[in-house]
Amino acid sequence: MSKSLTTTSKFLSLVLRHKPEEIGLQLNEEGWANVNELLEKAVQHGMTISPALLDEVVNTNDKKRFAFNADKSQIRANQGHSVDINLNLVAIEPPPILYHGTATRFLESIKEKGLLAGDRQHVHLSANQEVAVSVGARHGQPIVITVNAEQMAKDGLLFYVSDNGVWLTEKVPVGYLMLSSEQKSAL
Numbered sequence: 001m002s003k004s005l006t007t008t009s010k011f012l013s014l015v016l017r018h019k020p021e022e023i024g025l026q027l028n029e030e031g032w033a034n035v036n037e038l039l040e041k042a043v044q045h046g047m048t049i050s051p052a053l054l055d056e057v058v059n060t061n062d063k064k065r066f067a068f069n070a071d072k073s074q075i076r077a078n079q080g081h082s083v084d085i086n087l088n089l090v091a092i093e094p095p096p097i098l099y100h101g102t103a104t105r106f107l108e109s110i111k112e113k114g115l116l117a118g119d120r121q122h123v124h125l126s127a128n129q130e131v132a133v134s135v136g137a138r139h140g141q142p143i144v145i146t147v148n149a150e151q152m153a154k155d156g157l158l159f160y161v162s163d164n165g166v167w168l169t170e171k172v173p174v175g176y177l178m179l180s181s182e183q184k185s186a187l
Contacts, residue, residue, distance in 0.1 A: 008057045011047050012066055016077040031085035032074040064164030079162035082119040089160035089168065094149035098125040098167050101136030104143045111179070115145070115172035122160070122168035125149070146178040 015038070020027050023041040027033050035054070042049050058066045058075065068075050079087065100115055100123065115123045126132045129144050136142030152172065153159060160168045 004053065005057055005060065008047075008049055008053055009061055009065065011042070011049075012057065012075075013077065013080070015042075016066065016075065017080050018082045020083065027076070027083065027085060029086055030088060031076040031081060031083075032069065033076065035068070035073055035075050038075060067163050078164040079122065079124065079166050079168060081121050084121070087160075087162065089162065091158040091160060094153055094159040094167060095127055096148075096150035098127060098147045098149040099129050099132035100125050100145045100147060100172070101132030101134065101142055102145065103136055103140030105140055107143060110145065110177065111174065114174040114177065115147070117170060122170060123172055125167040125169065125172075127165070127167065147172050148176045148178055152176045 015023055015025050016027070016031070016033060020033065023045045025033055025038060025041050035051075039049055039051065039054070054075070055072075058068055065077055065080070066075060067078055081087075102110065117123050124135070125147055126135070132144040133142050136144060149159065149167075149169075152169070157169060157171075157176075162168060
């Protein structure tokens with residue numbers, strides 16, 4: 001990804017997921033922002049984004065973080081919000097196993113408390129280990145935690161899938177974490 005695409009993607013993550021107020025942007029209850037308003041407010045705050053660049057970021061982002069509505073008049077982040085929005089996700093049955101990528105420095109806390117959403121609305125999980133490794137690598141020495149999603153669902157915990165394929169749940173209690181012997185001995 002070019003520097004311009006990366007910078008724009010990071011800016012969009014900030015204002016569409018965490019701090020729309022930083023540029024005076026209003027998100028509706030489902031997290032949508034008016035594209036023209038976003039572009040105007042961005043310029044007012046020193047970030048010039050052309051409609052073509054915005055389209056390129058949405059269409060080429062490898063994690064598919066953003067989406068347009070049908071007529072491209074609105075844009076939103078697909079998940080990862082720390083602001084209170086309703087993505088209107090429908091609970092669905094997860095695969096038997098899901099994965100969570102994190103850094104080894106968080107293992108002790110995870111063994112005590114499980115996986116918590118923290119400042120976000122949901123814990124993010126993936127259906128394959130490779131994605132989890134890449135997520136964990138963003139935070140330090142990566143480690144992948146296996147989640148017994150099948151048992152969680154049987155026990156009544158809900159799962160959702162965002163538009164970009166990220167599995168979401170409110171929390172993963174310790175009892176559903178399956179740590180390898182290597183992970184257990186790391187503590």
